[in-house]
Amino acid sequence: MGASERTLTALLDRLARHRPDAPALIDRDRPVSCAALAEEVARLAQGLSSIGMGVGDRVALWLPNVPAWLAVFLACARLGAIAVSVNTRFRGREVADIVARSGCKVIVFWPGFRGIDFAGILAECEPQSFDSLTHAVTYAEDEHAALPERVHGRQALAYHSLLAGGAMIADQARPESGCVIFTTSGTTKAPKLVLHDQRTVLRHAEDVAHDFGYAAEDTRVLVTAPLCGVFGFTNAMGALAAARPLVMLPTFDPVESAQAVLRHRVTHTHASDEMIARMLEAVPGTPAFPSAKFFGFAAFSPACADLPQRAQARGLTVVGLYGSSELHALAARQSESAPLGQRALAGGRLVASAGRVRARDPESGAIRPHGIAGELECRAPSCMTGYYGDPAATRSAFTDDGYFRTGDLGYSTDDRSFVFLARLGDALRLDGFLVSPAEVEDVLQTHASVAAAQVVGVDTPAGARAFAFVILNPGALFDERKLISHCAARIAKFKVPVRVRPIDAFPVTPGANATKIQKSKLRETAQAIVGHLV
Numbered sequence: 281m282g283a284s285e286r287t288l289t290a291l292l293d294r295l296a297r298h299r300p301d302a303p304a305l306i307d308r309d310r311p312v313s314c315a316a317l318a319e320e321v322a323r324l325a326q327g328l329s330s331i332g333m334g335v336g337d338r339v340a341l342w343l344p345n346v347p348a349w350l351a352v353f354l355a356c357a358r359l360g361a362i363a364v365s366v367n368t369r370f371r372g373r374e375v376a377d378i379v380a381r382s383g384c385k386v387i388v389f390w391p392g393f394r395g396i397d398f399a400g401i402l403a404e405c406e407p408q409s410f411d412s413l414t415h416a417v418t419y420a421e422d423e424h425a426a427l428p429e430r431v432h433g434r435q436a437l438a439y440h441s442l443l444a445g446g447a448m449i450a451d452q453a454r455p456e457s458g459c460v461i462f463t464t465s466g467t468t469k470a471p472k473l474v475l476h477d478q479r480t481v482l483r484h485a486e487d488v489a490h491d492f493g494y495a496a497e498d499t500r501v502l503v504t505a506p507l508c509g510v511f512g513f514t515n516a517m518g519a520l521a522a523a524r525p526l527v528m529l530p531t532f533d534p535v536e537s538a539q540a541v542l543r544h545r546v547t548h549t550h551a552s553d554e555m556i557a558r559m560l561e562a563v564p565g566t567p568a569f570p571s572a573k574f575f576g577f578a579a580f581s582p583a584c585a586d587l588p589q590r591a592q593a594r595g596l597t598v599v600g601l602y603g604s605s606e607l608h609a610l611a612a613r614q615s616e617s618a619p620l621g622q623r624a625l626a627g628g629r630l631v632a633s634a635g636r637v638r639a640r641d642p643e644s645g646a647i648r649p650h651g652i653a654g655e656l657e658c659r660a661p662s663c664m665t666g667y668y669g670d671p672a673a674t675r676s677a678f679t680d681d682g683y684f685r686t687g688d689l690g691y692s693t694d695d696r697s698f699v700f701l702a703r704l705g706d707a708l709r710l711d712g713f714l715v716s717p718a719e720v721e722d723v724l725q726t727h728a729s730v731a732a733a734q735v736v737g738v739d740t741p742a743g744a745r746a747f748a749f750v751i752l753n754p755g756a757l758f759d760e761r762k763l764i765s766h767c768a769a770r771i772a773k774f775k776v777p778v779r780v781r782p783i784d785a786f787p788v789t790p791g792a793n794a795t796k797i798q799k800s801k802l803r804e805t806a807q808a809i810v811g812h813l814v
């Protein structure tokens with residue numbers, strides 16, 4: 281494939297030319313052919329061009345999982361513009377921050393989706409946050425829906441009105457053109473804006489399609505995670521690159537998603553452990569999903585630690601995954617043919633044959649031998665262009681020889697494979713050793729009284745120690761002494777929690793890829809308790 285063909289426009293044009301009637305998408309049981317998608321993208325690109333969008337301009341994309349999300353993204357790619365992905369769960373302050381820092385000229389949103397007043401949310405934002413905005417584009421599926429005529433004083437145009445003109449013939453797409461911005465999932469400060477170019481997106485989509493076996497004629501891919509995050513986005517791009525149908529619903533619902541798997545004979549989906557667990561609960565019988573080849577999962581929920589065992593008992597193979605906004609989702613995965621214990625591990629083999637991984641001691645800077653934990657560093661063709669508008673952060677994210685510093689604790693098993701243990705900031709340094717909190721959490725969760733556990737580090741007069749929070753099983757009584765003794769009998773003394781406290785629920789932050797536990801809040805609470813007791 282020549283350099284001129286390594287663009288998203290070229291990919292879509294090939295699909296429309298060679299598989300015009302094949303479904304590119306199946307939206308709520310409604311097939312959208314490759315030719316129809318390409319036609320909508322070309323018309324939408326012309327419509328966006330008519331309101332002043334061009335090379336390098338940014339469009340805030342604030343939509344759920346509907347075909348219009350992909351159409352706007354691909355239209356931006358044709359224009360050489362950049363789609364700025366905004367989580368539909370975000371509210372005024374978050375949306376305003378992203379629009380302002382990325383300098384968006386247009387925002388696309390669905391004013392009445394699920395009865396939420398998205399226009400009202402925008403109206404509450406500080407006007408100066410929208411200084412760069414020239415137009416709003418409103419999407420609706422009900423032709424009688426009342427749509428705002430203006431947003432913060434800017435003209436609001438109906439999405440379908442942008443399709444009324446002719447199809448754009450010109451193509452400004454280039455491999456090096458920035459095409460999408462995702463936000464990182466930081467919980468204590470403003471998220472970074474992660475920029476990917478068309479070469480990055482297309483190359484990774486092709487690697488995913490090849491490595492996950494999407495080329496098979498019977499492949500059907502269900503997108504469960506939101507397209508506004510790399511988890512859902514990478515699923516969609518992999519299916520598009522393989523010219524296989526992407527089955528989609530506006531938002532995740534376990535019953536609807538499970539029924540979609542059965543109805544459309546879905547072979548692959550990749551989601552959080554909680555999503556897959558809820559889908560399994562929504563259907564009876566074994567095998568739960570006869571058409572499934574394997575489902576990939578990211579471990580976010582402590583209550584779903586036994587998902588691989590539960591899934592296997594229901595005839596479903598699940599594999600551990602690894603990814604990030606900077607590297608894309610599905611950057612690495614375990615093998616579906618590996619033993620259960622290995623398949624359950626986060627990490628795996630990088631899907632890019634050119635990818636390389638290593639671990640570095642965060643204190644000495646020395647590269648760790650295989651099997652010894654340190655900060656994971658990756659070099660892969662899926663890696664971001666950089667943090668938009670923040671060259672200093674971009675420089676600090678990479679080593680001198682081009683490896684991305686992931687900020688994750690783990691160990692390599694060979695030059696392309698690794699095991700992820702924890703976020704480096706969540707890792708515990710106890711008696712000079714780096715310890716994954718999951719090691720202690722897993723031990724606590726083997727006690728009959730414990731449903732889920734989270735472990736953080738605290739400073740004590742005796743040095744850094746582990747502190748545990750537990751959610752109890754229904755009807756169980758809390759006994760701190762017994763839980764500490766349970767750990768002491770199974771792990772080294774320096775890993776045993778200094779205190780254990782019950783909690784009704786862990787503090788969380790909803791994200792585009794999954795709901796994540798706020799370890800920082802748990803650390804603050806734990807440190808306050810320890811400080812009070814000292």
